Amino acid sequence: MSPPAPPAIELRGVSRWYGNVVAVNDVSFEVGPGVTGLLGPNGAGKSTILHMAAGFLRPSAGEVRILGEPAWRNPGIYRRLGLVPEREAVYGFLTGRQFVELAARLHRLPDPGAAAARAIARVDMAAAADRPCGGYSKGMKQRIKIAAALVHDPQVLILDEPFNGADPRQRLHLMDLLRRMAAEGRTILYSSHILEEVERLADTVLVMVAGRLAASGDYRQIRALMTDRPHAFTVRSSDDRALAGRLLAEPAITGIAFEDGHLEVRATALLAAARALPVAAREAGVTLYEVRPTDESLERVFAYLVRR
Amino acid sequence: MPGPDARAGAIYDLGYRAYDGPRLGRAAAVLALYTFTLRGAFGIGRRTSAKVVPVTVTAFAYIPAIVQLGIAALLGSRIEIIAPWNYLGYSEVPVALFCAGVAPEIFGRDLRYRTLSLYFSRALQRTDYALAKTAAFVTALAVLTLGPLLLLAIGNGLASDDLPGYLADHWRELPQSLAAGLTIAFVAGCGSLAIAAHTPRRAYATVGVAAWFLITLPLAGILVAIGGEIGRFAAWFSPFDLLYGTALAIFGRTPGADSIQGRADLPLGTYPLLAAAHAAVAALLILRRFRQVQA
Amino acid sequence: MNADIARLAARTLLGQRRTLLVVLLALVPVLVATVFRLAAGADADPGLFTARDLLAGLVVTTVLPLVTLIFATGAFGQDIEDGTIVYLLATPVPRREMVLTRVLVAWAAALVVLLPSTLLAGAIAIESADPAIVLGFLVGVAAGAFIYTAAFTWLSIATGRALVAGLLYVFLWEGTLSGLFSGIRFLSIRQYTNGIAGAFFDLPGDAWSPRLGPGTAFLLAALAAAFLLSLAVRRLERWQLGESA
Numbered sequence: 001m002s003p004p005a006p007p008a009i010e011l012r013g014v015s016r017w018y019g020n021v022v023a024v025n026d027v028s029f030e031v032g033p034g035v036t037g038l039l040g041p042n043g044a045g046k047s048t049i050l051h052m053a054a055g056f057l058r059p060s061a062g063e064v065r066i067l068g069e070p071a072w073r074n075p076g077i078y079r080r081l082g083l084v085p086e087r088e089a090v091y092g093f094l095t096g097r098q099f100v101e102l103a104a105r106l107h108r109l110p111d112p113g114a115a116a117a118r119a120i121a122r123v124d125m126a127a128a129a130d131r132p133c134g135g136y137s138k139g140m141k142q143r144i145k146i147a148a149a150l151v152h153d154p155q156v157l158i159l160d161e162p163f164n165g166a167d168p169r170q171r172l173h174l175m176d177l178l179r180r181m182a183a184e185g186r187t188i189l190y191s192s193h194i195l196e197e198v199e200r201l202a203d204t205v206l207v208m209v210a211g212r213l214a215a216s217g218d219y220r221q222i223r224a225l226m227t228d229r230p231h232a233f234t235v236r237s238s239d240d241r242a243l244a245g246r247l248l249a250e251p252a253i254t255g256i257a258f259e260d261g262h263l264e265v266r267a268t269a270l271l272a273a274a275r276a277l278p279v280a281a282r283e284a285g286v287t288l289y290e291v292r293p294t295d296e297s298l299e300r301v302f303a304y305l306v307r308r
Numbered sequence: 309m310p311g312p313d314a315r316a317g318a319i320y321d322l323g324y325r326a327y328d329g330p331r332l333g334r335a336a337a338v339l340a341l342y343t344f345t346l347r348g349a350f351g352i353g354r355r356t357s358a359k360v361v362p363v364t365v366t367a368f369a370y371i372p373a374i375v376q377l378g379i380a381a382l383l384g385s386r387i388e389i390i391a392p393w394n395y396l397g398y399s400e401v402p403v404a405l406f407c408a409g410v411a412p413e414i415f416g417r418d419l420r421y422r423t424l425s426l427y428f429s430r431a432l433q434r435t436d437y438a439l440a441k442t443a444a445f446v447t448a449l450a451v452l453t454l455g456p457l458l459l460l461a462i463g464n465g466l467a468s469d470d471l472p473g474y475l476a477d478h479w480r481e482l483p484q485s486l487a488a489g490l491t492i493a494f495v496a497g498c499g500s501l502a503i504a505a506h507t508p509r510r511a512y513a514t515v516g517v518a519a520w521f522l523i524t525l526p527l528a529g530i531l532v533a534i535g536g537e538i539g540r541f542a543a544w545f546s547p548f549d550l551l552y553g554t555a556l557a558i559f560g561r562t563p564g565a566d567s568i569q570g571r572a573d574l575p576l577g578t579y580p581l582l583a584a585a586h587a588a589v590a591a592l593l594i595l596r597r598f599r600q601v602q603a
Numbered sequence: 604m605n606a607d608i609a610r611l612a613a614r615t616l617l618g619q620r621r622t623l624l625v626v627l628l629a630l631v632p633v634l635v636a637t638v639f640r641l642a643a644g645a646d647a648d649p650g651l652f653t654a655r656d657l658l659a660g661l662v663v664t665t666v667l668p669l670v671t672l673i674f675a676t677g678a679f680g681q682d683i684e685d686g687t688i689v690y691l692l693a694t695p696v697p698r699r700e701m702v703l704t705r706v707l708v709a710w711a712a713a714l715v716v717l718l719p720s721t722l723l724a725g726a727i728a729i730e731s732a733d734p735a736i737v738l739g740f741l742v743g744v745a746a747g748a749f750i751y752t753a754a755f756t757w758l759s760i761a762t763g764r765a766l767v768a769g770l771l772y773v774f775l776w777e778g779t780l781s782g783l784f785s786g787i788r789f790l791s792i793r794q795y796t797n798g799i800a801g802a803f804f805d806l807p808g809d810a811w812s813p814r815l816g817p818g819t820a821f822l823l824a825a826l827a828a829a830f831l832l833s834l835a836v837r838r839l840e841r842w843q844l845g846e847s848a
Contacts, residue, residue: 047845051843051844056689056693056842056843056844057844073840075692075694075697078693079695081693083689090687091615091690093614102611105607106608106694107695357762357764361764361771364771365771365775368775401778405775408767409764409770511766512621512624515673515766518669518770519669522770523665523666526660526664526665527631527635529660530656530660530661533656534638534639534643535642535643535644538638538642
């Protein structure tokens with residue numbers, strides 16, 4: 001086996017404080033290819049994490065590495081890293097094309113014009129590329145910033161609140177763009193305080209709460225780890241009463257409630273319950289129509305982590 | 309927190325209620341804005357970096373008074389190099405820098421972030437806003453223009469061997485210092501705010517105020533030195549030379565032969581009149597600006 | 604030197620209203636020189652006036668530092684205030700190249716304004732006196748403008764209040780304090796400027812003479828420029844997002 005490639009983004013014991021305010025507290029994680037969402041309420045330290053990952057902030061303690069190289073004071077990493085900052089300011093007097101081409105030239109690309117045209121086409125801005133950026137809408141500015149960050153075809157892309165100010169249609173378009181780039185094997189790390197944006201897009205979630213990393217992984221995995229909180233299922237079957245009677249005998253099931261037309265089943269362990277359910281149904285001679293986790297949405301997971 | 313059946317949908321009473329008690333009204337709002345602006349001018353209640361400029365400059369405005377009192381205390385006798393009537397000659401640069409550094413902050417944030425509507429939706433009216441802010445800045449500036457004069461008056465009195473005799477000879481200096489210090493603060497304050505009120509960008513306001521106060525100083529010096537019929541009128545148009553002349557008039561002193569006022573040889577009474585006109589025009593410009601500016 | 608960054612910096616500077624202010628500033632010495640020609644008495648000494656009052660007194664003390672302050676803080680200050688600096692820094696371009704390019708552009712912009720102003724004002728006022736006075740101040744102003752630009756560029760990276768900090772330096776340190784403590788002449792860009800200018804001419808008697816000899820002035824100026832540039836580069840390498848916002 002060849003030695004494993006270094007992770008695209010790696011934080012090891014990273015803290016950052018401003019005076020006596022701790023913004024990020026001993027955070028460690030690794031991010032690999034795919035889309036990773038950094039989720040947290042405002043002020044949780046998301047931007048601080050992203051700024052450190054992009055080499056624009058020195059960690060007060062710990063180490064930040066991009067593709068194995070230190071991020072702080074190492075302009076060389078920008079050959080393989082693209083950053084889309086949160087602030088929407090662009091050079092208002094440049095046209096979109098000039099702006100992206102400037103980025104291409106600063107990266108010393110062999111054919112800046114062609115690279116810019118490619119990046120602009122990717123974000124679907126070709127129609128507006130020759131108008132000055134000053135007149136763009138928020139969503140257009142966001143896209144032209146992404147084009148500038150993409151122009152040198154970076155392996156790692158970091159976006160700070162990329163969906164801010166985008167309307168629902170642009171939001172879908174942006175999500176689609178990020179998904180396609182992840183499919184090409186890139187590492188994409190973006191922050192958001194809106195659950196829906198993370199749930200629909202991210203393969204992996206990092207949840208920040210009050211400067212600390214509260215959870216990481218697939219959000220369904222995170223949910224499975226939350227053992228002190230019962231899992232809930234909505235179950236519809238041919239005979240709810242018979243099924244309920246049978247299920248109560250299972251140790252994994254802690255409670256059952258009759259709702260209009262279905263059962264609310266609560267269990268301590270997800271897997272045990274999932275195994276017990278079909279067995280119980282067969283033994284009771286009941287047909288299962290629907291088994292659906294009730295509170296598995298990211299929102300519930302997040303609410304749980306934030307309140308804990 | 310959810311009730312027995314969260315899915316049924318419910319709005320919980322969190323205990324918010326409307327305030328229907330007595331309200332303090334307009335005067336209290338003006339006073340609050342005045343205090344807030346005055347504290348902000350010295351960076352009180354702001355982060356440390358906001359205090360550096362006002363505190364440094366204020367310190368420089370007091371140094372001449374402290375030096376003079378030191379001399380008086382050490383040598384025992386009254387050697388008056390730095391006096392209330394020529395004090396502005398020593399403090400004009402710190403005063404001008406205070407205006408250039410702080411005046412842009414007075415209106416700047418509200419103009420830049422368009423927060424004016426938040427004020428005008430309250431009991432406060434447009435004129436109240438402009439007047440409260442102007443009054444606060446003039447007060448802040450008086451700390452630099454009047455404070456050292458009072459310090460000198462009190463310190464000289466205490467340093468003299470014969471306090472009653474000193475008071476008999478010099479009691480006039482106290483009201484004169486008050487008049488001079490407040491006039492300088494009022495004219496320079498209104499002038500710099502009139503410039504600062506017209507641009508939301510801090511940089512332009514700073515450069516504008518600095519140019520208006522600090523370019524005119526050497527300029528008037530040269531023009532008066534050239535002499536002739538045009539040159540001498542320059543002493544009227546440089547704000548700090550105008551104010552220096554005003555202070556001389558208030559203290560009833562004749563300008564030194566070498567000073568700009570001495571060489572310009574314009575009637576001393578014209579300085580206070582023109583200073584008043586300067587302040588009046590500036591105040592009108594500020595009021596007009598806030599009557600028209602989009603909130 | 605980076606052509607793209609230079610072009611961008613030039614557009615940033617030209618696109619600002621403050622450029623207009625700078626041009627007005629540069630007109631002031633020309634106006635003063637004109638007044639001198641029209642109104643000066645018969646006993647006036649044009650050589651002394653040009654050197655002491657017009658060029659050392661007005662151009663070097665006020666117009667030169669203000670013009671360079673406005674241009675130098677415009678180059679990085681604007682970018683940092685708007686947050687657009689990130690687009691430059693998120694590239695592998697060496698920070699030294701960025702600083703050097705911006706300093707050179709701001710310097711060039713300042714020279715375009717300062718040299719014609721100095722030349723014109725000097726030419727109007729000098730009459731039959733030694734034209735080397737004007738030449739000396741042209742060289743001095745050009746050198747001084749470079750050091751001021753380096754200093755104010757560093758300030759604009761290091762602090763969000765570069766303009767006020769620059770004004771404090773120019774008017775408190777070089778103005779008020781150096782009048783009281785003569786040792787400050789070794790740490791004053793104004794005195795370097797005057798010293799370099801003084802190498803080119805001699806005024807009779809002790810009417811006006813620079814406070815530093817030309818050799819000292821030149822050496823200190825070169826050291827100051829190198830030191831300030833390296834400070835600016837160091838500061839940009841360590842620039843952190845959200846610091847001065």
